[in-house]
Amino acid sequence: GAGVSQSPSNKVTEKGKDVELRCDPISGHTALYWYRQSLGQGLEFLIYFQGNSAPDKSGLPSDRFSAERTGGSVSTLTIQRTQQEDSAVYLCASRRIGSEYNEQFFGPGTRLTVL
Amino acid sequence: SQELEQSPQSLIVQEGKNLTINCTSSKTLYGLYWYKQKYGEGLIFLMMLQKGGEEKSHEKITAKLDEKKQQSSLHITASQPSHAGIYLCGADHGNKLVFGAGTILRVKS
Numbered sequence: 001g002a003g004v005s006q007s008p009s010n011k012v013t014e015k016g017k018d019v020e021l022r023c024d025p026i027s028g029h030t031a032l033y034w035y036r037q038s039l040g041q042g043l044e045f046l047i048y049f050q051g052n053s054a055p056d057k058s059g060l061p062s063d064r065f066s067a068e069r070t071g072g073s074v075s076t077l078t079i080q081r082t083q084q085e086d087s088a089v090y091l092c093a094s095r096r097i098g099s100e101y102n103e104q105f106f107g108p109g110t111r112l113t114v115l
Numbered sequence: 116s117q118e119l120e121q122s123p124q125s126l127i128v129q130e131g132k133n134l135t136i137n138c139t140s141s142k143t144l145y146g147l148y149w150y151k152q153k154y155g156e157g158l159i160f161l162m163m164l165q166k167g168g169e170e171k172s173h174e175k176i177t178a179k180l181d182e183k184k185q186q187s188s189l190h191i192t193a194s195q196p197s198h199a200g201i202y203l204c205g206a207d208h209g210n211k212l213v214f215g216a217g218t219i220l221r222v223k224s
Binding site for chain 1: 117146148150155156157158159160163203205207210211212213214215216217
């Protein structure tokens with residue numbers, strides 16, 4: 001079956017522009033996570049969606065960052081008024097809550113470059 | 116300081132040699148994940164450990180969690196160039212994984 005997919009794979013944008021990053025989780029996975037990976041900061045948690053519960057936004061670095069998950073499936077991470085420090089690889093992961101292995105499956109990531 | 120400390124930060128080994136990567140937590144671990152990442156790619160799941168003293172193996176990779184559930188090690192036997200990459204340990208907090216900084220492994224042929 002298909003794994004977690006993300007699009008675009010690469011995004012170059014100018015400072016101040018808005019960007020949208022998309023994540024398609026594995027079908028049937030109710031939990032979805034966004035992480036950011038940048039030099040010097042490692043892999044950081046951004047936001048967590050689980051079913052119909054309110055998302056855990058505790059990792060979002062500023063109010064320029066937002067995310068939504070429509071229909072319990074596809075998720076979009078939006079960064080408004082991008083800054084150079086937003087340049088990073090944005091990774092999405094999904095998980096089947098309650099499964100024996102409880103593994104988080106990661107997508108290939110979106111590499112964002114803000115000029 | 117980070118919740119998870121990985122050592123070493125980087126490692127270069129000759130093909131065929133064994134190696135060990137360590138992951139130490141400042142808190143009791145309720146789930147510890149090991150992932151591998153190739154440059155420009157996503158994370159590949161290796162193993163997950165939950166019980167004190169647990170040990171799991173897959174092919175030439177063995178991961179252990181100590182009895183106190185604060186330290187894990189990843190051991191690769193007879194390393195191959197295909198083992199090269201970044202190894203990350205992650206602590207399961209339910210709503211997220213908290214990762215160590217990673218260990219960069221290079222395998223010389």
